Amino acid sequence: MRPFRYERPADAAAAVSLLRTNDGARAIAGGTNLVDLMKLGVAAPDVVVDVSRLPLDSVDRLGSGGVRIGTNVRNSDLAAHAHIRGSYPVLARALLSAASPQLRNLATTGGNLLQRTRCVYFQDVTTPCNKREPGTGCSAIGGYTRYHAVFGHSSDCIATHPSDMAVALAALDATVIVLGPDGERRIPVTRFHRLPEKRPELDTVLERDELVVAVELPPPVPGAVSTYRKVRDRASFAFAIVSVAAQLSVDDDGVVTDARIACGGVAHKPWRAGRAEEQIIGRVATVASFAGAADAELAAATPVEGTEFKVPLLRRTIIAVLRDLAAEAAGDRAVGTREEGPR
Structure with a gap:
């Protein structure tokens, strides 16, 4: 494993500052994806910014009738939350179908959104992969494709996004709240992730110096x-x-x-x-x-x-x-x- 510097910022603004001033910085919370990628040699951040202890771990009812979910809310806690189970069962069921109880106890809302593809070629550094190393080619094309795309793929990448939670959020018309140097911005979750086109290395529209701080759900639809x-x-x-x-x-x-x-x-x-x-x-x-x-x-x-x-x-x-x-x-x-x- 490559050496890296570890930082634990005091607040979200400090985390954004670390991401902005260090080109090779990556945020980490539960670490259920990033740590694996570091072990495989797929990810090699120069600075690891630990945001897991920031006070962004609550599920709050909004005056509009919707819900704000902090980025550090654990998947298991969100799935078990009484209001989520009662008003947004699609989300609770998606969370419970993911991974294992042990991983759900670590994985966070923000990390789940940002997890990278599980394409076997992306995770194998001995093979060409445009997502891992742009311009090297896509080994999946003509290879093992059981888990690959049937919509929206390109000649540069046919990988799929692995999240269950994100699929439920897309059906709920959720909004991702991100914090950057210029303050917060709101991104509809259906526009948060990208199709590969000619830039498969970019999974989302998130800027390098932005941090996911919350996800907001609209009010439940009566009778739905x-x-x-x-x-x-x-x-x-x-x-x-x-x-x-x-x-x-x-x-x-x-x-x-x-x-x-x-x-x-x-x-x-x-x-x-x-x-x-x-x-x-x-x-x-x-x-x-x-x-x-x-x-x-x-x-x-x-x-x-x-x-x-x-x-x-x-x-x-x-x-x-x-x-x-x-x-x-x-x-x-x-x-x-x-x-x-x-x-």
Whole structure:
């Protein structure tokens, strides 16, 4: 491991100053991702700025009816928080599907947003990787791609973002609050992460001298139901092959009045399924309408060799999640359980 300087700032402003004055500085909180990358030789910061003890570890109700979640709130604490479980179940379920209890006890809200891809080639310093070393090539193209993208990828990178929490936040229209030298700025979480394009080394729009200090959730939608479903190779401690976070509102006539859908395991960022949302809002909640919505979203999919199976898998997962939410909204578990017709 390369030598590095360790700093423990007294407050968030001091942390930002350290990030601004040291080009090779990286912030650390739980360390569940950065420490691994340092051990692998993928990350080699000159200065490690420990923000884990900053007083940014509370979950606070806002006057607007929303919630402000401090960057240092641990994933396990957030998942267990009574208001999050009751008003934002999609977020609690996404958190509980991630990693292991031991890692959730360390991992933080800010760190979860900023974790880097688990692409095997990114983590293997003996292979070319544009995300790790820009301009060297993408070893995943033509290689092992089971966990790789079907949306929004480029000829420079086909990696996916690994977070479960971020997918739920995308479906909730959360806002990321960051602190920089010029003060705070607010970034919609759907714009916080980037698609690779020609700069796959950049995961987010965060500037080098900015620090995530909080995430804000909008007020809960009255009567809405939500959930998170993760399809993976084993029941725990595995990253998503595909995942779906969704929130649905259905009126007394069975018409969808609001829908928010985000997908994980399929893009360089949490993938907000806007086409699918447009297809079902204003229509009666049926398996057929959900299938049409999934098809509309997946029309934009461009799987690479080895990821073709994700397209029908994601289709089935979207339909199943929406079907179950519609049944929950109706208060009748039998609603929407008919199998979709032949295709």
